[in-house]
Amino acid sequence: MSVNSVFPQLEQLLPRVSKPIQYVGGELGAVVKDWDSTTVRWALMYPDAYEVGLPNQGVQILYEVLNEQEDVLAERTYAIWPDLEALMKENGVPQFTVDAHRPVRAFDVLGLSFATELGYTNMLSALDLAGIPMDSADRGIDDPIVLAGGHASFNPEPIADFIDAAVLGDGEEAVLEITGIIREWKAEGRPGGRDELLLRLARTESIYVPRFYDVDYLPDGRIQRVVPNRPDVPFRVNKRTTMDLDAWPYPKKPLVPLAETVHERYAVEIFRGCTRGCRFCQAGMITRPVRERSITTVGQMIKEGLEYSGYSEVGLLSLSSADHSEIGDMCSGLAEQYADTNVSLSLPSTRVDAFNIDLAQELSRNGRRTGLTFAPEGGSERIRKVINKMVTEEDLIRTVVTAYTNGWRSVKLYFMCGLPTETDDDVLQIGRMAHEVIKAGRVATGTKDIKCTVSIGAFVPKPHTPFQWAAMERPEVIDNRLRMLKQEINSDRSLGRAIGYRYHDGEPSLIEGLLSRGDRRVGKVIRRAWDKGQRFDGWSEHFSYARWVDSAAEVLPEFGVDLDWFTTREREQLEVLPWDHLDSGLDKDWLWQDWMDSKSEFEQDDCRWTPCFDCGVCPSMDTEIQIGPTGKKLLPLTPVAGLRTPTPAHTH
Amino acid sequence: MGGQAPVVQRIRLRYAKRGPLRFTSHRDFARAFERALKRAGVPIAFSQGFTPHPKISYASAAPTGVGSEAEYLEIGLQTVVDAAQLRVALDTALSPGLDVLDAVVATEGGGSLADRIDASKWRIELPQVETQVAIEAVAAFLAAEEVLVERMTKQGKRVFDARNPVVFCTVTNESGAPSEANAAPCAIIDLVVRQVTPAVRPDDVMSGLRVVAGLEPPVPPRVTRLAQGSLTSQGEIVDPLDADREDATIGGR
Numbered sequence: 095m096s097v098n099s100v101f102p103q104l105e106q107l108l109p110r111v112s113k114p115i116q117y118v119g120g121e122l123g124a125v126v127k128d129w130d131s132t133t134v135r136w137a138l139m140y141p142d143a144y145e146v147g148l149p150n151q152g153v154q155i156l157y158e159v160l161n162e163q164e165d166v167l168a169e170r171t172y173a174i175w176p177d178l179e180a181l182m183k184e185n186g187v188p189q190f191t192v193d194a195h196r197p198v199r200a201f202d203v204l205g206l207s208f209a210t211e212l213g214y215t216n217m218l219s220a221l222d223l224a225g226i227p228m229d230s231a232d233r234g235i236d237d238p239i240v241l242a243g244g245h246a247s248f249n250p251e252p253i254a255d256f257i258d259a260a261v262l263g264d265g266e267e268a269v270l271e272i273t274g275i276i277r278e279w280k281a282e283g284r285p286g287g288r289d290e291l292l293l294r295l296a297r298t299e300s301i302y303v304p305r306f307y308d309v310d311y312l313p314d315g316r317i318q319r320v321v322p323n324r325p326d327v328p329f330r331v332n333k334r335t336t337m338d339l340d341a342w343p344y345p346k347k348p349l350v351p352l353a354e355t356v357h358e359r360y361a362v363e364i365f366r367g368c369t370r371g372c373r374f375c376q377a378g379m380i381t382r383p384v385r386e387r388s389i390t391t392v393g394q395m396i397k398e399g400l401e402y403s404g405y406s407e408v409g410l411l412s413l414s415s416a417d418h419s420e421i422g423d424m425c426s427g428l429a430e431q432y433a434d435t436n437v438s439l440s441l442p443s444t445r446v447d448a449f450n451i452d453l454a455q456e457l458s459r460n461g462r463r464t465g466l467t468f469a470p471e472g473g474s475e476r477i478r479k480v481i482n483k484m485v486t487e488e489d490l491i492r493t494v495v496t497a498y499t500n501g502w503r504s505v506k507l508y509f510m511c512g513l514p515t516e517t518d519d520d521v522l523q524i525g526r527m528a529h530e531v532i533k534a535g536r537v538a539t540g541t542k543d544i545k546c547t548v549s550i551g552a553f554v555p556k557p558h559t560p561f562q563w564a565a566m567e568r569p570e571v572i573d574n575r576l577r578m579l580k581q582e583i584n585s586d587r588s589l590g591r592a593i594g595y596r597y598h599d600g601e602p603s604l605i606e607g608l609l610s611r612g613d614r615r616v617g618k619v620i621r622r623a624w625d626k627g628q629r630f631d632g633w634s635e636h637f638s639y640a641r642w643v644d645s646a647a648e649v650l651p652e653f654g655v656d657l658d659w660f661t662t663r664e665r666e667q668l669e670v671l672p673w674d675h676l677d678s679g680l681d682k683d684w685l686w687q688d689w690m691d692s693k694s695e696f697e698q699d700d701c702r703w704t705p706c707f708d709c710g711v712c713p714s715m716d717t718e719i720q721i722g723p724t725g726k727k728l729l730p731l732t733p734v735a736g737l738r739t740p741t742p743a744h745t746h
Numbered sequence: 747m748g749g750q751a752p753v754v755q756r757i758r759l760r761y762a763k764r765g766p767l768r769f770t771s772h773r774d775f776a777r778a779f780e781r782a783l784k785r786a787g788v789p790i791a792f793s794q795g796f797t798p799h800p801k802i803s804y805a806s807a808a809p810t811g812v813g814s815e816a817e818y819l820e821i822g823l824q825t826v827v828d829a830a831q832l833r834v835a836l837d838t839a840l841s842p843g844l845d846v847l848d849a850v851v852a853t854e855g856g857g858s859l860a861d862r863i864d865a866s867k868w869r870i871e872l873p874q875v876e877t878q879v880a881i882e883a884v885a886a887f888l889a890a891e892e893v894l895v896e897r898m899t900k901q902g903k904r905v906f907d908a909r910n911p912v913v914f915c916t917v918t919n920e921s922g923a924p925s926e927a928n929a930a931p932c933a934i935i936d937l938v939v940r941q942v943t944p945a946v947r948p949d950d951v952m953s954g955l956r957v958v959a960g961l962e963p964p965v966p967p968r969v970t971r972l973a974q975g976s977l978t979s980q981g982e983i984v985d986p987l988d989a990d991r992e993d994a995t996i997g998g999r
Contacts, residue, residue: 101766106873108769109811109966115774118766120841122781350781352767352774352841404781404839436798737827737835740785 097129100187101195107181115353116144117178119192122350122403125161125168126194132167133280134273136160137191137201137238139220141213142632144172144192148349149357151411152207152244155344156269166273169193169201173216174223176629176636182223189224198224202276204238205269206257208246211609212602212631214253218624221256228621230258230305235287239295241272247302248333248380249557249673252609252616254304258288259295262302262676263333263380264366266342271298293326302331302676309614309672315655317613317670330677333380335717339366339387343395347741350403359407359440360399364392364424368413369719370445371698372471373482373688374510376556378413380678382711384702385720389420393427393728400437402741408439415441416450417702419722427728429459438462446470446485448496455500466497469508473524479695480515482688487527491534494546498535504545507531510553511575512567512600515693521575524548525582529589547594548583550576552603556610558678560688562671565664566607569639572600601639605631607661608646613672616660618649679717681710750798753791753822756852757829758859758987759836761817767843768813768970772804775844779819782839788832789825805859805974805986809947813970816866818859818986820852850990862986863941865913865977868948870935871968875961880933881917883959887951888915895953899944908954911946914938914981936972938981 108114129135138157140147147153153170160168169191174182182188188197198204198220206217218228221240227233230240242250242260250260261268272295279291286293296303306327310318322329336342348360365386368378387395396408410424418424428439439457444450446468454466470490472478478485497505509524528548535544552572555561576597584590608616622645630636646657665671667686674682684707688698701707702719712718763770770778780800783790792798801822808814833849840846872880887893893909915937939946948969955961973983 105766105968106965114769114811115771118769120767120770120843122841124841350778352770352778352844354774354777358777401785404784406784734787736787737831738785738787739835740839742838 097196097200099195100190100197103185103187104182104190104195107178107185107187110181111178112175113353116172117174117192119195120352121148123158123345123347124193124349125157127161127167129167129194129196131165133165134163134167134203134276135201136166136168136203136205136269136273137171137198138168139171139198139204139206139217140173141206141208141216141220142173143175143630144351144353145355146632147172148351148353148355149361150207150209151345151361151363152209152265154349155342156205156207156265157349158344158347159266159342160269160273163270163273165277169196171198171220173213173219173630179219179223179629189220199226199238201238202280203241203272205241205243208242208244210632211246211252211606213246214609214620215624215628215631217253217256218621219629229255231255233258233288235284237288239276239288239291243268245376245380246610248376248676248678249610249612250302250304251309251614251672252612252620254614255617255621258292258303258305260302260304261334262300262331262678264336265334266336266344268300268334272301296327299328300332300334303327304614307675311653313654315653315659317672319670320672320675330675332677332715333679335383335715336366337385337717337720339363339385339720340391343387343391346395346398346402348399348403348405350405357409358405359409360396360403360405361409361411362392362395362399363387363412364410364415364418364421365412365721368417369701370414370417371482371688371700373480373560373692374471374513374553374555375413376559379559379680381413382679382709383717383719384417386418386722388722388724388726389424389427389728390724390726392424393431396428397431397731406436406438408437410439410441414445416444416447416453420724421453423723423727425453425456429456431728431731433460435460436462438464440464442467444468446490446493448493451493451496451500454497463502465504465506466502467506467508468493470527471508471510472513472520473509473522473527474520476695477513477516477520479697480692481510481513482692482698484697487530490527491530494531495534495538498539498544503543504547506547506549509548509550511550511579511597512553512572512603514561514564516567518575518578521579522582524550525579525585528583528593529586532589532592542592545592545594547596548579549596550579551598552600554603554606554610557671557673558680558685560685560692562611562685563665563667563669563689566604566661567600568662569600569604572603576600602631602634602637604657604661605637605639605642608642608657611672612660615650615653615655619646622649677714679709679711679715681708681714684709750792750794751824753801753824755823755826756820757823757827757832758818758820758850758852758990759833759846760848760985760987761819762845762847763808763812763814763817764843764845765813767841769811770844771810772807775807776802776804778840778844782836783821785839786832786835788821788836789823789827791822791824803859805863806941806945808971809949811969812948813968815847816971816973816975816985818863818974820859848987850987853990856989859986862976862984862989863974865938865940865983866974867972867983868937868939869970869972870937870948870952871970872933872935872963873968874930874964875933876931877917877919877933879961880935883955883961884915884917884935886958887912887954890958893954893957895950895957897944897950897953904944906944906946906950908946908950911940911942912937912951913940913977915951938977938983940977
């Protein structure tokens, strides 16, 4: 069965919508294959607007890994803005891929990458537009397998009704294994229908198929247990870990859009995982252990990535880039290689110490200086002990002043509000610290021409972290603290003028909290909110707190619970959490102990430099820390003179 | 600030925006073109100053959503290259649908690209519009002395005459079928418009057809710029690159 492009119909709608370029594809690196000469076909979706979704590394990596397989076709689809959504419904145009404008329903798999839970309503819009039944139970043999991945899939229970399966952890190898299972099942003539395919996926023990598990509840609303409802699926589902990042140097051919997107750079992950142990950080907990990419692979990827893409910015990404065992040599080597070019090199937000300024200084040797961002996260020394962000006020002031004396005029400081045990005073100290930073900076530089920006958002407790048991703070309390902080910053007009202030309201975070730690009952709330028109939850102009509160109030009472129960309630040690059957490798007893340590303001070291503290990941997942140094250095690049005929922009 | 290498050669390009990529805005194209220069290793010259910009200047760009066979730009280079090789390298570096069609070395003292462009030729395809309906609407439009239309411009809503700058407007169904060949009717209008301020674009002429004859196409028209250049007294449009070609040594077309 061949599949036709919907472009002729879509084309007539595009002149009537904003930014039509986001729907037409045509990126460098896009792949269009012949439908009939492939056997397994994936539609990959990042459930947010194209401008946010296109740069996503996860999708780009899987897109490339899948398309490298000869008989596999992977295309991409993104959330459709309400203006086009309405026109598509009116004109019967289904959710399509941007690569070849094929209808999403025709694919074997619809794989969604959930970096955050705020994409859930966009998934429902996409299913609806695609003509795929919204409930997994209603789907037939010809519907795609709806598969969730990304960090949010470590608790997919709130979307258990809508997805068919979820993958926890790294995707590179998982997508190939899933492809193999589908390929075989199709070759055998699709025996046993959809259930048989899902069963084969579940038997891998690393793909979670919600329909094979039942959840029982206690009379008070808590979960009693989550158990398989058939004998041939595992009690617990494991996360995936891709070891040896040098063997997976993706993206090699990054997608370069025509439309303007949030990041326009070649991004290379210099390592995956983090053992800093910040207690609020889900990414740091669920991506353990640390696995470094070697300095030489990083150098090679950047060289080829820049040649391929034509980008002039490089981001050296990871959860804590300065911790790479060869970061010094990497930065000086890259600075040397790109000294006479217009390429700008940057490290993302970094921990607070002067070493980072040396690195940033090194990277800006060719005059292309990028911003400096530090993330102390908490305003008081006490709260930083609670969250295990080991930095003293003295460190912070010294570091920022060093940045000023090295020529940075402005730095950004990131904080969170609503952390466990937080008081008003913990937040107000952010203001006092910012004052000290500016005062010390003025003294050190002898000029008033220095600035800092305080950026603060509400804390959302996440599954598989020591704060998974924590109560969230109420939005009014958060908003009040944010207001007080603003007053505190401006209490000294001279200093206040040098301090920028950006904040995010508490209300969206409370809903994110509901979606993060919810169970299957929250799925009904998502559905209700979507029915009421909720879309694009990550966009303030589309997010409606009232709509979510109303939806929760309409749906949850029948289960004897409410919005507060999921968000502002602290959990007990023995409570069964909705994600307990999903194994991130972290030992629940260790997490609890870390939560207790947090309350007593006891800090935890990093196992990269100190002995193992038994978080449980390495032994249970049979993995290990992979770090250098390799002792290798980056060699000078030989400039090639004259015109090149580059790799064709598009592959057919 | 280190000085930038001087411009030793200027090359003028004609390029097309085709198919789905006609939805590329001018800003989108400009970003893609700068990346293509890098991918193709073009020795582009940069402006002086704290943030040097590549030396690229564009002739008036077709509106977003309008296809074009005749967009023009000029680049300044710090090393001399072969124009034909440059065309191939840039064409390969850009996505299919953004196609570099022609490249010539600009002759010194020959005037700027803008000096050689005073009119555009457009084709408007009107799916689901009967040819006869279009013929009558165009006749009414041409018969009018003045056709006032309004459009939102950067300066706010403006009312202006869409009739006067129109040099030529006719319904032609012989040259080329609509892009999706099917049995449904599709009127095709060929249009030559002089460049004036405010610019009169094909959508303004469509507004004019609505004003004079009530023509309301059921689906959005599909518009392509076929040519731009200087208008001869016979109503032909001369490719602005021809002058450089004639002045250049041998070859030409």
